[in-house]
Amino acid sequence: RPGTDLAMLLAIAYVLFDEDLYDHEYVEKWVEPKGFEKFRAYVMGQEDGQPKTPQWAEEITTVPAETIHAFARLYAKSKPVHLQFYYAPAKRHLGEYSATAAMLLQAMTGNLSIPGGCIVQEHLPDEIVEGNIDPDVKASQALKTNQQNKIKSMQEIEEDLIINTLSKTGNNIALTAELLGISKSTLYRRVKKLGINK
16 A cells, blocks of 8 residues: 555564564664664554554555565565665655665665665675675775765666656656656756756
8 A cells, every 4th residue: 555665664673573583693783772672662562552563564554464474584584685765655744764664674684785785786896796805894895985876876867767757758847747756846957957958
């Protein structure tokens, strides 16, 4: 059901906590402990009396509880996993919570800052991809050496998306803006910056 991403993500976190499927080593090393415990308390219902179980999420999302359980187990046991969270869910009212929950799941499963997880291999230096750098240094070095490449590639992706959408709508700014989930004025600025004749 559209707009229920957060309930689904919280239910996955519930299974990871309840069945002790999260990556303890990664969490202990890289995740801030007080915030993690506060998140656990919320997910398990200790803060508000409502455990975020798959059964709870089923009523909200219409995804069967057994499907949520099965997905959470598969997600926890597979590595690396890249959880792609696009802009649209985060642009909904309070959508930043869904984006945050997605990153928390990646942290819980140790999939942040690893090739194939949240770092896409094509943006990593060859020595990291080939395994010639100490694993403890991988994340910080990858982020430092590839920040500009990442930004550039995201800009290229956004440009391609705008150009393709404009083309498919016959250069209809209003329809393109609606499809991209941005305001017409924002789209006008981006089109002008790209030098596209509309």
